[in-house]
Each structure stands twice: as structure tokens, then as C-alpha cells.
Amino acid sequence: MSDPARESDAEARARRGRNIALALGLVIFVVLVFVVTIVRLGASVTKQPF
Amino acid sequence: MAMTEAVSTTAPTSGKTPAAKAPARWQDFVQLLKPRVMSLVVFTGFTGLICAGRTVNPFLAGVAVLCIAVGAGASGALNMWYDADIDAQMRRTRGRPVPAGRVQGADALALGVVLSMFSVMLMGMALNWLAAGLLAFTIFFYAVVYTVWLKRWTAQNIVIGGLAGALPPVIGWAAASGSVPLNAWLLCAIIFMWTPPHFWALSLYTSEDYKKAGVPMMPLVAGAASTRKQILIYSLLFTPLCLVPAFTGLGGPAYLAVAGLGAAVFILLAVRLFRSQAGEAPRPRKDALPENGGLYDVRAGAKDARNLFAFSILYLTLLFATLLVEHLMGVKPLSLLSGELLP
Secondary structure, three states, X not given: OOOHHHHHHHHHHHHHHHHHHHHHHHHHHXXXXXXXXXXXXXXXXXXXXX | OHHHHHOOOOOOOHHHOOOOOOOOOHHHHHHHOOXXXXXXXXXXXXXXXXXXXXXXXXXXXXXXXXXXXXHHHHHHHHHHHHOHHHHOOOOOOOOOOOOOOOOOHHHHHHHHHHHHHHHHHHHHHHOOHHHHHHHHHHHHHHHHHHHHHHOOOOOOHHHHHHHHHHOHHHHXXXXXXXXXXXXXXXXXXXXXXXXXXXXXXXXXXXXHHHHHHOOOOHHHHOOHHHHHHHHHHHHHHHHHHHHHHHHOOOOOHHHHHHHHHHHHHHHHHHHHHHHOOOOOOEOOOOOOOHHHOOOOOOEOOHHHHHHHHHHHHHHHHHHHHHHHHHHHOOOOOOOHHHOOOOO
């Protein structure tokens, strides 16, 4: 018989790992979109008079 | 008929996917993306990007390669979702996350759909919509045309389906230049023609696995002798094609040398395989390791099939690596048709 408490710990650990991986993936995507935007707009943005 | 016997009539049912036995770890989701396949796709896609010969912002070039990788991973996840029923029957694939019950089929489907959309959208925003469209088509072709339709229906599955694996250099080229000239399609054609001898050589010594799952691979449908003959025919068509880049201003002298020497070895191995008994009467190995379930059981002439299979990987890798190095080093490509070989 498996110990329900240990099983629950394992599930919690796995869920935490999945959540961290998902958060990292989303952060990377957001950063990518931001940097892509800057690179694509490039000089058009930096040469704009403020 | 062998054909009808071999074709699976089992409809894939995600509902029959085993319930999760252990909590899914993030590594299981990475496995859904088929990292090994992804690495080959990245390599050929990057080669296409470099061979385009256009100056691309290095960050955007990295994003293009990432999008190709994620798109390939998404195709892999969709494939593993749909094929969970047959994967569970094959020793090579039964340990995959969905058939093993570590990841629910619906989660694999969701991952595949989300990553497909993200990769295509990002490719369109960062590079251009031609590359994004080609990426979307490649994902669709692998996940729907190959996985859903061809794989279970015809022995030509890997021939036609091979287009999905052949398109990454075209996507890379399009990402860099916004166009897809004939040289880009030439790289695609090389991988496309490479696929049948590569996979059929493998299937000659793993066909028992496919038989169990009801996947109509060529040796099961047409027989081993016919498969060996078709491998030889495809090899005779494929190897001259590998020399063509040296005539079209794509490959340089090193490429010509690698392609020529490799072609000779490829044909030699294909002839040996043709003359062998590969794929005939199974002769199970007594010392087959339990962990691989005897997947690579020795069959008559299996060595010849394995030799061609292994060399096919080496040859394709060398061809693309040589092109990549030549273009990165700025080696002037040959163009034998226009007489530029002469000083």
C-alpha cells in the first residue's frame, strides 16, 4: 500500500514543478515579444522626437 | 491481402487513454515535444536560414529557430496525443508519457495546440508571414495529414509524410529572406528523398513492432524483398540529388566532396541491403535486453539494414553540416552549370 501523505507530497512537488515551468515559459514568451517589438521597430522608435 | 491485414481499423480514442498513474512532471511535457526529433529539425532549419545568405538580426534569427523548434515540438505533442493507442502497443513507444499514463491525452492535445499557435504567431510577428505560413502548414501536415490520415492508411505513409520533416530548411530560408527560391526547395527535396530509404531500413528490423500496432509499414504490406528493392531505387534517386547543390550555387567544393563520397558509400550499402535477407524470417535474440523489450532482435540480414539506417543519419548530417560551415565561413559556392568552377 502506498502512503497517501507521501503520494500527496509527490503530487504537490510535481504540480509546483509544472507551475514553475509554465511561469518560466510565459515569462520567456513575454520577454521575447517585447524584445522582438523593440528590434523590429528599431530605429523608428529611437529616432522619434519626444 | 496483406494490405488489409496490416491496416489498423482501430480508431484512436483519447478517452481510452489510461488514467494518470503518477503525477505528471514538467519533464513529461518536455518529452511530449520529442526533443531528439526537434534537434534535427532545428539543425536543418538553421542551415536553411544561413544558406539564404541574408543578413538577419541575430536575435530574430534565434527567434526563428526557436519557433521552428517549438512548432516541431507541438507537432510531436499532437502526434503523441492522437497515436496514444498504437504507441501503447509498440515496445519502442509504450513508455511515452500518454500511453504510460503520466500525462492525460487532453493535456498533450492542449499543449500541442497552444504551442502551435504561439510558434506560428511569433514567427509571423518576428520574421515574416511566409515563414509563419510554412510553419503552420508543416505542423498541419505532420499532425493531420501524416498522423491522422496517412500513418494508419497506406504503406506510403512515410514517403508522403516525409514532407513535414523536409520543410524546416524552407521555413528557415523563408524566415531569413522572405522568399523560397529553388535552392530552398532543393534542400527540402534532399530530405524528402532521404526519408524512404532511412525509415524503411529501420522498419526492416523493427517491423514486428509495427505489425502489433497495425501500422502498415512497407515491409508488412509489400514484403521485405519489395522493400529492399524500393530502398535501392530511392537510394539511386536520392544520391544524385545530393550532388545538385554543387551545380546550383548552393554548395562549395567541400560539399561536393562530401556529397560525392557519401553517395558512393550510400549506394554500396543500399546494394548490400538489396542483396541481403533483411526483414525475412525473424530470428529472436536470446540475450535481448528486457529494458528494450528485444526491440532490436536480430533478423536475417538485419546488420545490412542497420548499417544503411545508421549511415543515412550520418550522411544527411554531414551534408547539412558542410553546407552550414561553408556558408558561415563564406566559402564561395560552386556553380558548375555556369562554369564558375573554373578559375
